[in-house]
Amino acid sequence: MSLAPAGAVPVTAATTAGTTAGRGAPPARRRPARRTVASVGWGVLALLVSAAFAFPVYWMVSTSFLPTDLISGPELHLWPDEPTLRNYDTAIFRQERSPFLPALGNSLQVTFLVLVASMVLAFLGSLALTRFRFRGRRAFVLSILVVQMIPGEAMMITVFQLVDTWQLLNTVVALGVVYLAGVLPFTIWTLRGFVNGVPVELEEAAMIDGCSRPRAFWKVTFPLLAPGLVATGVFAFLQAWNEFMMALIIMTRPESMTLPVWLRTFQQATKATDWGALMAGSVLVAIPVVVFFLLVQGRMTGGLVSGAVKG
Template identity: 65%
Template sequence: MTPALVRRRVSTVVLSAIAIVVFVASVFPVYWMLNSSFLPNNAIRGPVPHFWPDEFTLRNYETVLGDGGRAPFLPALMTSLTVTLITVAAALLLAFLAALAVTRFRFTGRRSFIIAILLIQMIPGEAMIVSTFRVLDGWQLLNTIAGLTIVYVATVLPFTIWTLRGFVGGVPIELEEAAMIDGCTRMQAFRRVTFPLLAPGLVATGVFAFIQAWNEFLLALVIMQRPDMMTLPVWLRTFQQATQTTNWAAIMAGSTLMAIPVIIFFLIVQGRMTSGLVAGAVKG
């Protein structure tokens, strides 16, 4: 066995071991959440860790779904789904048009617009909570899906524009010009040639927008104050109370249920998302 072959095999073993460690470190918190959701609260709070559900119970899920002492789960789920899906659709549409404009056209203020997108992303959301609250209160949009959706779209839009700009820039404009030479109009060339190539990028960007809107907590806490209008991250907070012992088992069960729509969304778009991530990595 040559030294080069030995080094190659050693590096393969080392890289495989590192990959396994990273995988276990990434998956273990999810497993711990799922495992804890099937354990009673006293077992979770006890000094002995339970690495498998040896005291299996479904009471935590019964508490999450049927506890009348706190805001119900299903309205919070519907609010989160509605706000997130509308946010993703609106953000992708607006960001797609903006990305096309800054990539395909040259106009006055184009560079300033791109710099403004970067600057907006640097501003922490907490700095705009008071002004956002006052604006929505003046528009009578507090505790409404429309109000929270507007805020989420404004929050997600800079990132989606910047990401889609890389995908649009990675598709040569010569493809459209060749289709137009073959007899297509500009709109037909875009619809038949360019848009199918951009679809993976739209899916990949939509996934990031979905996660950002789905997991957002602070803005939803400030804007959606009524119990029947809570989103899931805010609803999950109701299990932690200052005057009572925190029901960590129920929190784990609620977190597991909260993760299911995200998993379903990933399963639906995973093929397109993978190709979109690879395509967007080549050109920015």
């Protein structure tokens, strides 16, 4: 028995279909298509940007395997048609050039020194700024910001005179100390944000469970700061590995050069530039950076993300 009131129109599937057809498809059905088009568009744009950034690296590697006559010839070679290792032989073993292996050793030594020292000092400094309250704390933080604003080129003469007075020219220790002074303010400021992101309540809870304060820090807080240390260490590594100006004025002897200064010797005022050897030298300088990134890329990504999220 039907309970519908008199005169009411029964709702059927045909009536619903007709109403839907009259009003058109609901907007919810059109949104997935728009999102798909937008995703494809952003994907294509990302590929174009990636290709624009990757092409100079590809061109450097490709040119390093081309013979000299093909590099300077009128034809464009997007791929090494006649690959050769002569450019690498020239860059590494040519006797009249500055030696490559001593420059590599100097760069590795100074980079390792700066990386270790900056991580230890920046970690202790950031920990003191975030976990302790002391007189002059705000002034210290302000001084860190002020030091970062001063360009290194403005202090070249002063740094040179100071190192020369200490009789430390052409030494890895002097260059490492100069690099450390330039890297440390930024690393302290960056690590301070990571330490702030770890709640102090975690240490307090561990201390309630019976841990001492140092043990609570090393067992609870330090593992959470490891990604931040890696992300900050990447900056310290790149700064020490790629720095050119200070190394140029402090390491004046050929056997004391770092790799960026060694790479400059490929261009001479009285001779034509050997672009093949120059590209081979550039590849050799870039290989340690690529290896370092491959080793720490997972931790580096986690550190960059965790530094933006406060627990």
